[in-house]
Amino acid sequence: MSPGAAPDPGLAAKVTATTAVLLAALALLRLPAAAEAQLYNNPNFRCPYKPICASYVYCQGPLLYDYQFSGLFNDSKTFVDKRLLFPEEEIVRKYTALKKSRGGELSRAELETFLAENFADGNELIPFEPPDFTSEPSVLGYIQDxxxxxxxxxxxxVWKTLARVVDRDVLENPRMHSLLYVPNTVIIPGxxxxxxxxxxxxxxxxxxxxxxxxxxxKGVIDNIIYLVKKYGYMLNGxxxxxxxxxxxxxxxxxxxxYYQLKQDEAWLLENLPVLELEFQFWMNNRMINVKKDGKTYRMAHYSVETCGPRPESFKEDFTLASNLTSDEERTNLYxxxxxxxxxxxxxxxxWTKTPPGQTESLLYLKTRSIIPxxxxxxxxxxxxxxxxxxFMAGDISKGEYYLQIAEELLTAIDEVMWxxxxxxxxxxDNEDGQSRVDFYASNLTPLWTGSYRKAPQEMGKFAVEYLVSQGIISEDGIPRYLGIPTTLKNFGQxxxxxxxxxxxxxxxxxxxxxxxxxxxxxxxxRLGAKYLETNYVGFVRTGQMFEKYDMNQLGSIGGGGEYVPQTGFGWSNGACFEILSRYGHKLRSPQEYPLPN
Structure with missing residues (x-):
């Protein structure tokens, strides 16, 4: 509906009727007493925040709970990536009736049968070879080894194995899928x-x-622009x-x-309002006051205030929260x-602030209080x-407005974080009013963004001194690891x-x-050479690229976390090409690891 258009009464009636059916079904659908006790210790407790999304299959509700705790899936993401074979309200209604007829509890076999009859594997992303793929990209000519x-x-x-297009059914029947439609080629991570x-x-x-x-x-970028137009920001995924x-x-x-390479000014200016919309999402929803030395700064933090566990990690979040006694504590942990x-x-x-004497745990997450x-x-x-x-578009007022924001953030980064x-x-740490001085690879980010006022060479000198002080490189500038460690401490994440x-x-x-x-x-x-080498050796051994690598063992994949190591892998491939494009004229591969034919 275009802005200013009159609402369609027929459409409103259909939406109202559909909502009424769904709410009636949900009113009948009750969890077993034990499960309800896990959800809410206090039956009168209501989460004060908005739901993750409107779906009572994918984001909230007893059906989601039952399937995520059914034992049918090794990975919580499997269920929420399925597509519906019938409209959501119909599935909820049938599930309600079935569960009621069984006295409020379904067996594993009954859950399996209902799943097979009402859900299917997603398969909405169709393999596709991009028309502009070339087997001899120009970057190859720069690599001497x-x-x-x-x-x-x-x-x-590998780009061909990661390329997909979204099935039109996702566009035509969006409520039957958790996947969101985008119009152009998708390159999945893997x-x-x-x-x-x-x-x-x-x-x-x-x-x-x-x-x-x-x-x-360009199409991949346009996909994100498409989602920003729809939602007002870019989602996690x-x-x-x-x-x-x-x-x-x-x-x-x-x-x-893209613009720096192709100089497509018309495309840039056409999408400038969308880029502004995405930026303003952060300005309007993720900025808080930070006080230091009697001055107040506006700085950004991460904050997702919605109800319930992450659907894609529902069981893991719910199990962790079961260690807490109050509903308020559980809601805060989610x-x-x-x-x-x-x-x-x-x-x-x-992101954790573990009390002295306590074992490091995600129970002590305090992400919102940390200014990254x-x-x-x-x-x-x-x-x-x-x-x-x-400024390029001739909008001097907005050019000056964003210049001021850039300067204010630069001042805050310099005075609060440096x-x-x-x-x-x-x-x-905005709660305790102090720096968190452990090494994190992210500490180096202002070098990448240019967010400093001192001379660049002076900042480079400081950065080398810092890396030496942390034991990441020797006094001679030799890396002690196979790249830059994420942290220097390991608590299993x-x-x-x-x-x-x-x-x-x-x-x-x-x-x-x-x-x-x-x-x-x-x-x-030297860091680039080491990191490329470990990617290469891992590829020689397995024929695969991975999402993360071990900083100590050549060619070894990284571990930890909520899921098994993943192959593909989009950003690993991109990083290798960036290293090769910068240093390919002088990099040398390890001769003891020849690449198989």
Missing amino acids: GQYRRFAAKLNE GRFTEVYYWDTYWIVKGLLLCDMFDTA SRNYYENRSQPPLLIPMVAA IELKTAAETGWDFSQR VDLNAFLQLNAHYLSNWF REDLKSWFDW QWEAPNMWPPLQMIGIQGLDNTLYPKAQQVAY
């Missing part, structure tokens, strides 16, 4: 991740551009159960990467878990781009040591390189 050139050629072929993910897409786009797949890269949750905001840098997922770092000791270095640096960069583009004594930036993640490698490596300080650039090269 023969083995690495063959490795890059094989990586290039493994269990069979949808668009927000910050993964940045490194996928960079890889596509380096492989001369310009139309595909393209599933309805990711509503009201985002991820690190990198749409604007994606657009910048919020913290979803907020930690929004950071992209799910999960990490970076990387998020504020990303937004500062976004404001900088928006300012430049509005520690001159430690030569680095650090997350800020996947965004911790010993794992290394592609986006953190590229942010650190490119950030160091961008300072133009010779020693920092030398360290960047």
Whole structure:
């Protein structure tokens, strides 16, 4: 319906009738007493926040609970990725009647039968070979080492295995799917991740551009723009159960990467209002006051205040929350878990505040109280781009407005997060009013975004000193690991040591390189060489690329977290192409690991 158009009374009546049927069915559908006791200790308790999404199959309700605790699935994501064979209200009505006829409890066999009759595997993403795929992208010509050139050629072929288009039925019958429709080619990350993910897409786009797949890269960006137009922000991923949750905001840098290469000014200006909409989501929903040394700053944090467990990790969240006694505590934990997922770092000791004497646990997540270095640096960069583009468009008022935001964020990053004594930036604990001085790879993000006022070479010198002080490189600038550690502590979560993640490698490596300080650039090269080598050796051994790697063992995949290691893998491929495009003229592959034919 266009803005200002009169509402359709017929449509309103249909929606009202459908809602009434669904609510009536839900009123009859009751969980077993034990399950209800788990949901609410106090029967009068009501979660004060909005639901994750409107669906009573995918996001909330007893049917979701029953299937996630049925024991039918090893991974909670499996159920919520299924498609419906009948309208949701009909499925809920049938389930209500069946459960009532069985005295309120269904056997495993009955749940299996009902599942087979009413749900099917998603299969909404159809394999597709992008028309602009080329087996000889120009980046290959820059790679001097023969083995690495063959490795890059094989990586290039992986794009075809990750490319999909969304089935039209998702567009025509959106309530029958958790998957959200997007109009262009999708490059999935891989493994269990069979949808668009927000910050993964940045490194996928960079890889596509380096492989001369310009139309595909543009279409991938346009998919995110499509979702921003629909929702007012980019979701964590393209599933309805990711509503009201985002991820690190990198749409604007994606657009910048494409624009800098193709100079498509008409496309940029056409989409500028959408980029502004995405940026304003963060300004309007994720900014809080931060006080330090008598001054108040507006800075960004992650925050997802919705009811209930994450649908894709429902059982895991619910089981963890069962350690808490009050409904308020459980509700708060669910919020913290979803907020930690929004950071992209799910999960990490970076977000916990474990009391002295207690064992490190996600029960102590305090993500909302932490002001992250990387998020504020990303937004500062976004404001900088928006300012430049509005000036280019001739909108001086908006250009100055976003320039002011960029300057205010830059001041906050400098005055709240920078520690001159430690030569680095650090997350800020807004509850305790102090820096969190542990090493996190994200501490280097302002180098990548250029969010500093000192001379770049001076910042490069400081960065090298910081990495030496943390034992990540030697005094001579030699890496002690196979890349940049996520953290230096390991409490069993996947965004911790010993794992290394592609986006953190590229942010650190490119950030160091961008300072133009010779020693920092030398360290960047060495880190890039080490990280590429471990990807390569892993590929030689397995024929696969993985989402994360071990910082100590050459060619070994990373572990930990809520799911088994995933192959594919979109952002790992993109990171390797970025390293090869920068250093391919001098990188040398390990001769003891020849690539099989």
